[in-house]
Amino acid sequence: MSDGVSVPVTASNGDQNSAEWSAERARAFLREMFDAAVASASPSQVLAQALPEKPTGRCVVVGAGKASAAMAAALEAAWPDVTLEGVVVTRDEHAVPTQHITILEASHPVPDERSEQAARAILKAVDGLGPDDLVIALISGGGSSLLSLPAEGITLEEKKQIGKDLLHSGATITEMNTVRRHLSAIKGGRLAQAAYPARVATFVISDVPGDDPSVIASGATVPDQTTALDALRIVRKYDLTLPDSALALLKREADHARQDTPAVAEGNSLTMIATPFMALQAAADVARKAGVTPVILGDAIEGESCSAGIVFSGIARSVKQHDVPVSAPAVLLSGGETTVTIKKGETPGRGGRNTEFLLACAQALGGESGIWAMAGDSDGIDGTEDAAGAIVTPDTLARGEKAGVSAEDFLKRHDSYSYFKEIGDLVITGPTLTNVNDIRILLVL
Incomplete structure (x- = not known):
C-alpha cells in the first residue's frame, strides 16, 4: 500500500492542490466523509426527535430491517416511562440488547425459515388491538427478506429462488420489491391492515433511490400503488422463470383486481428519519470544513x-483537467443503488456493487494522479461480503500489476472484492446498524 507517500502529480490545474495532500491524508479524508454519512443515519441520533405523543393505550413495537434492532433500542431509551412490547427482526449479527422489545434475527439477502417465523410473530403481536392502541413500526432496508411470509399457495423455497433470481437479474430495487410485494402475505400495507383499528406510526430509514416508502422493505405498512400487472411486466422484462404457483397467483390477481380498499386507521402516519440525501449532506459538511468544494451528483443513482x-x-477527470463542473479541490458525492447483472451461465467471483463500481472507476482513470475514490454500503456490507467497500488510489492499477492481478480480468468475472483484498484496499467497518444505501465519494485534488 502507498500510505504516507505523497501523491504523484503531473502538469494539470490541480498540481498545487495534489502536492499538498499525502496519500495518508487523502485516505483518512475519504473515510472521515464516509463515516460522517453513516453516523448521520444512526437511530440513536435521529429517532427520538421524530416520535409522536405517547399513547394512552397499549404500545406495540414491530419492525424489520438492518437497522430495526438499533431503532428499537433507541425507542426504549427515548421512552423509558412507556410500557413497550413487540417484535422486530433484523439481519444476523445486527441484534442489540433491549429490555422489552423482542429482537429476532433472520437471513439476508435471501430469506430463510426464520424470516417466515418472524413475520408470523409480528402479525401475532398486532392482533386484537383497539383504536386507543398505538403500533410503532420501525422499518429500514433489508426488511424484504427478513420479513418474508409467502402468499397463500407459495412455499418459502419458491420465494427464496425468486429472490435469488431477482438479485442476479439486474432489476432495480424498486422492481425487485414490486414483485416481492405481490407474492407476500405481509408486505404492501398488509401489516397495517392486520393492526386495524389501532393507529400505526411508521418510522423509516430509507435505503432506496427516491425514498419511496412503499419500496423500503417492500412497504409492510404502506398501501401498494402497484398492480400484479406491474409485477408481471417486470418478470417478462428480465426473462424470469417463476414457479407455477407464483405465476398463477399474479395472473389471478391481475384478472380480478381488487376494487375495495382494505381498512386502516385514519390516523396512520409515516416519518422519514434518515435518507441517502441527508447522509450525503453530512459528508458534504465534512468537505466544506476542510476547504474542499462538495458537489452532490444525486442521491438516487x-x-x-x-x-x-x-x-x-x-x-x-473533467474537474481536474477543465475545472468543470467545479474547480479542484473538490469532492463528488453520490448515493443510490446500482446493480451488478450476472448473466445466465456465469459463475461470479466475490464482490458487491460498490467494489465493482470502484474497480471500473480505477480502470477508467488509468492511474490519473490526484483522483481518489471510496464507495461503500452504509450498512457495512457490500453485497454478501464482509467489507463495506474499498478505496481507489492513483496507484491502484500499478499495485495490482505488482501483485500479479489484472483489474480487467477481475472485473470481467465480477471478482472485485478479491482484487481489492489482494492489494489491501478493502474497507471493513463491520455492521453499522443503519442503512441509507451506498455512499460514493470521488476526491479530486
Whole structure:
C-alpha cells in the first residue's frame, strides 16, 4: 500500500492542490466523509426527535430491517416511562440488547425459515388491538427478506429462488420489491391492515433511490400503488422463470383486481428519519470544513455498477483537467443503488456493487494522479461480503500489476472484492446498524 507517500502529480490545474495532500491524508479524508454519512443515519441520533405523543393505550413495537434492532433500542431509551412490547427482526449479527422489545434475527439477502417465523410473530403481536392502541413500526432496508411470509399457495423455497433470481437479474430495487410485494402475505400495507383499528406510526430509514416508502422493505405498512400487472411486466422484462404457483397467483390477481380498499386507521402516519440525501449532506459538511468544494451528483443513482464507475471517473477527470463542473479541490458525492447483472451461465467471483463500481472507476482513470475514490454500503456490507467497500488510489492499477492481478480480468468475472483484498484496499467497518444505501465519494485534488 502507498500510505504516507505523497501523491504523484503531473502538469494539470490541480498540481498545487495534489502536492499538498499525502496519500495518508487523502485516505483518512475519504473515510472521515464516509463515516460522517453513516453516523448521520444512526437511530440513536435521529429517532427520538421524530416520535409522536405517547399513547394512552397499549404500545406495540414491530419492525424489520438492518437497522430495526438499533431503532428499537433507541425507542426504549427515548421512552423509558412507556410500557413497550413487540417484535422486530433484523439481519444476523445486527441484534442489540433491549429490555422489552423482542429482537429476532433472520437471513439476508435471501430469506430463510426464520424470516417466515418472524413475520408470523409480528402479525401475532398486532392482533386484537383497539383504536386507543398505538403500533410503532420501525422499518429500514433489508426488511424484504427478513420479513418474508409467502402468499397463500407459495412455499418459502419458491420465494427464496425468486429472490435469488431477482438479485442476479439486474432489476432495480424498486422492481425487485414490486414483485416481492405481490407474492407476500405481509408486505404492501398488509401489516397495517392486520393492526386495524389501532393507529400505526411508521418510522423509516430509507435505503432506496427516491425514498419511496412503499419500496423500503417492500412497504409492510404502506398501501401498494402497484398492480400484479406491474409485477408481471417486470418478470417478462428480465426473462424470469417463476414457479407455477407464483405465476398463477399474479395472473389471478391481475384478472380480478381488487376494487375495495382494505381498512386502516385514519390516523396512520409515516416519518422519514434518515435518507441517502441527508447522509450525503453530512459528508458534504465534512468537505466544506476542510476547504474542499462538495458537489452532490444525486442521491438516487441507478444502473450498472460498472457503467457508473466509468461515468463518474469521467466527471472527476473533467474537474481536474477543465475545472468543470467545479474547480479542484473538490469532492463528488453520490448515493443510490446500482446493480451488478450476472448473466445466465456465469459463475461470479466475490464482490458487491460498490467494489465493482470502484474497480471500473480505477480502470477508467488509468492511474490519473490526484483522483481518489471510496464507495461503500452504509450498512457495512457490500453485497454478501464482509467489507463495506474499498478505496481507489492513483496507484491502484500499478499495485495490482505488482501483485500479479489484472483489474480487467477481475472485473470481467465480477471478482472485485478479491482484487481489492489482494492489494489491501478493502474497507471493513463491520455492521453499522443503519442503512441509507451506498455512499460514493470521488476526491479530486
